Amino acid sequence: MRYTLAEIAAKIGGEVKGDGNRVVTGINSLEAAGPEELSFAEEKFLKEAASSRAGALLVPRRKHEGLSQDLILCDRPFQAASMIMAEIDAAAQFLPPGISATAAIGENVSLGENLHIGPGAVISDGADIGDRSRIYANTWIGPGVKIGSDCRIYPGVVIRENCVIGNRVIIHPNSVIGSDGFGFLQIGGRNVKIPQIGRVIIEDEVEIGALCTINRAALDETVIGRGTKLDDHVHLGHGVKIGQEVIMCAQVGLSGSVRVGDRAMLGPRVGSVDRITIGAGARLMANTATAKDLPGDRDYGGIPAVPAKQFLRQAMALTHLPQDRKRITALEKKLRELEKTLAALQQQDTA
């Protein structure tokens, strides 16, 4: 990267205040940026910005006093920085279009234009991949899988037969889509496998972290709705239905047939039993686990899940618990003494 501030201002719709000819060679955090680098500060970080070594800063139009650096004024500094970061990212991750000679392409495969298919990738019979998608090395795309356009399927990803992936979907390395759900019939003391013949549907703009498992349904479909984002190590059981623009942090695990409404946010390691519903807009704190439906647009915490405020009160009360037990014992002792005193008094009165 090598841009003048004037060039960057033009890209992001900003306005230079200072030397528009200053050249920056990268973008970095306020702490780490050097004099050749651009950084950025929302209004609440202007103080930190003042002491940053960054040569130039993206700052809010409406408030940016007290800064000695060359500035680019804009509406949303972090969002503007993201646009520059996206350009650097695209260059760092560039892969030329083309199909590697060591990729294994099956029969009746439909391939779009300007695709990249990496070394050792396996594209099975009947698969269909859209324009400009990048299928990295050593992936396995099963029979009948459909992948949209502009997707990134990172190395080692496995997508089992007949799953459907939308457009602009990102799947990070070594994740597994459409693996068998976990279902067994107990017959004569043995666990007998229930075949899993459904599939997984992943809608447009979904992002799935590294090392996730999205199980295929036993019958019908597991669905992840448009714009939903999963962090690493997330597990979704068979038949799970996730809404749109949902956020799931790392190590979340949802059992079979769970439903999650639009815009819900699940913190790290959230879990649930099967067949329950987490409402739209619900927010679950880290480590929350639920065995019951949770109505939407509220905050939850704890095992089992309760409203977040109650969980925080419980957690606080828990720290006092050993001491409270002593208080109960002291009360019991005092009460016994009081009873004795009172009995003595009654006897005395009677006497």
Next chain:
Amino acid sequence: MRYTLAEIAAKIGGEVKGDGNRVVTGINSLEAAGPEELSFAEEKFLKEAASSRAGALLVPRRKHEGLSQDLILCDRPFQAASMIMAEIDAAAQFLPPGISATAAIGENVSLGENLHIGPGAVISDGADIGDRSRIYANTWIGPGVKIGSDCRIYPGVVIRENCVIGNRVIIHPNSVIGSDGFGFLQIGGRNVKIPQIGRVIIEDEVEIGALCTINRAALDETVIGRGTKLDDHVHLGHGVKIGQEVIMCAQVGLSGSVRVGDRAMLGPRVGSVDRITIGAGARLMANTATAKDLPGDRDYGGIPAVPAKQFLRQAMALTHLPQDRKRITALEKKLRELEKTLAALQQQDTA
């Protein structure tokens, strides 16, 4: 799939009630099935079955009134459906026998008949693979590994040196068998690796989910007994010994040298410290963690694990905890007042 009801009845040992010539082209859930599809209902779902759009139904011989669809009567509808699903599954996952030209086959390798070895698979020196096993693409089978017959080793699975896999074993994508256990000696402030030279033994009919890690023992063996089933993201430490027909749900993590008895059922995210024993037939609720032995044939919950009934009582009591603290404070106040009143009364009496 394209069968008449008469053909399906013959396959599963059932009896047609209605039009035996009706053709069905798939099998689906009561909710999702259409008029060309077969569905199934155990006795308790006959009401839902009555309103299903399915063209035909597998239903119990002894009870099936009130249904307008064409029926196949049988002893266990879900089990019968599973037989049909297995056939569909086998077709969807069919791989032709043969060894891919891009597989890397080492020296002194012993290969059975009608094997499939996929593109990019690595079969290391001295490995031994039984008849009809399917070793998918981009797997890594280490030196001296033995795999039985009729196994499915999905893409990206890694099996390290000298591990032994039985017959009819399924290992889902990107799981790692026989990776080093986690052991270090502290020498002069440094963590020095204890080499892990044992192995893993996986017995017949075991199924291991996607993205599991089964660590090799430091010495001797890690063992998973016959018929045991592991969901995705399960971690077994070095030297763990698992009995037969055990069920482990997703994200279970057991530390080194833990023993689990036959038919135990471990819910999602169950954990344990090293060297303890979970008895045969024990059932652990989701999120249970234990630092002590748990006798078999009982239910457990909580961190640390206690009998399930007690855990549920504790969890219930926990929700009252903030309020109970106030009750204690109120008691203390009242008691102080009572003491004062009594003291006044005593003084009055004395006077």
Next chain:
Amino acid sequence: MRYTLAEIAAKIGGEVKGDGNRVVTGINSLEAAGPEELSFAEEKFLKEAASSRAGALLVPRRKHEGLSQDLILCDRPFQAASMIMAEIDAAAQFLPPGISATAAIGENVSLGENLHIGPGAVISDGADIGDRSRIYANTWIGPGVKIGSDCRIYPGVVIRENCVIGNRVIIHPNSVIGSDGFGFLQIGGRNVKIPQIGRVIIEDEVEIGALCTINRAALDETVIGRGTKLDDHVHLGHGVKIGQEVIMCAQVGLSGSVRVGDRAMLGPRVGSVDRITIGAGARLMANTATAKDLPGDRDYGGIPAVPAKQFLRQAMALTHLPQDRKRITALEKKLRELEKTLAALQQQDTA
């Protein structure tokens, strides 16, 4: 393996007591070792050693009475055994130097001497790999990645662009280094990806388990310090900074920008919110989760984390909670009775 006891004694700086010409063909645990095998016992296991079937034993120089086996006396038996185990391990995992014909080597790649690069490995443009490192089959080494000397990068590992791996680093199968951190801007009800353009730095002698995810920083760096060891399924968010000689057990998950000091020990499934600091030498019990900084050199447990002693007291108190609720109710009842009695007495006195 086939050594006389005299040969082993020479290797480890020990002294034979008994038949130095006795040949042993392996090393095993006290329980599992047979008459042809060597075993070992620290002082506290000498009783178990006496009844072991092992043909020979590594035992402490200063204490070893009551044993009928041939002995090798040494300062630290387990450490001596580890030396022999390391030799067996090296032989079992031997890979000849060389670059597989099916590896894909990019442009401007710098390769050291006596490297192994396995089948299907992808070494991207500008990567740099040091002497004697072993890059196993089906790995993906991204553009500009630097890997030091004497590393082991097991099958299926993915290292994204520009990450830096030190010397003598071990990364177990299917782990993912430098995958995108999890960051989004909410713009108009949509989650818009924040590009992750930082990198990961892994210092010398680090060991990373199987199926771990170490996310690249949004900007600047995620760092794992020298000698730190991670078990399987560990997740480190973007910008995390881990000190030296830290131990992290399986399934640990740390959110973005968390700092962990030198020699800290994190038990299984430990978690934290983002941006907090866990002090040097802190020890966190299994399942601990923290939303606040934890000062170093102390023990912690619980969700939320409290000092370990307090957590154990809380956990103990929790088991009494249902019964304690009954005690409170009983106290309330008795107090009401007492109040009545007292009121009656007062009235009587007045009368």
